[in-house]
Amino acid sequence: MRGLGELEAAVMDVLxxxxxxxxVREVLTELSSSRKLAxxxxxxxxxxxHRKGRVTREMDQRAYRYAPATSREEAVAxxxxxxxxxxxxxRSVLMHFVRSxxxxxxxxxxxxxxxxxxPSDER
Incomplete structure (x- = not known):
């Protein structure tokens, strides 16, 4: 996804x-099946x-719990x-897209x- 590195995109997919x-541990466990990460x-x-505003986090005892800040569809849009x-x-990009x-x-x-x-619809 635009603006995300490969690992960031994989983490977002998990979330x-x-x-x-x-x-973090739960995300790591999910990712461990396809790659070895620390x-x-x-x-x-x-x-x-979190710093980029892509995820939210809340403290749960001594660990943060993370969630996507937007849905996958909103992020793609x-x-x-x-x-x-x-x-x-x-205009040209949209025309090519619509034709496809x-x-x-x-x-x-x-x-x-x-x-x-x-706005032009308002009378």
Missing amino acids: WSAPGTRT YTTVMTVLDNL RALRELIDSSGDP ASPDESDTIREALDGVDH
């Missing part, structure tokens, strides 16, 4: 897939994600918005646009 909050590495990644804004030609959309995706886009109030 998005988990119901509720997770400790506890302090995961702790540092979670601390960095934000990343898409950043890409569109940085493209230099947002499947029929179901096109229906979803139409539904979303039908529910959007634009």
Whole structure:
């Protein structure tokens, strides 16, 4: 995901897939099946994600419990918005995207646009 390193993205995947909050140890356990990591590495990644506003944390006895600050869908939408804004030609990017959309995706886009109030719509 845009703005996240590989390990940060893996940690976010664990948090998005988990119901509720997770400790560093629980995140480490989830990640251990695919890679060998130190506890302090995961702790540092979670601390960095907290500093970036990507996760929230609350103290539970002597350990923090972490949760995503936004849903996966909101994070992807934000990343898409950043890409569109940085493209230099947002209209062209959106036109290419819409042309590549499947029929179901096109229906979803139409539904979303039908529910959007634009300032120019106000009379």
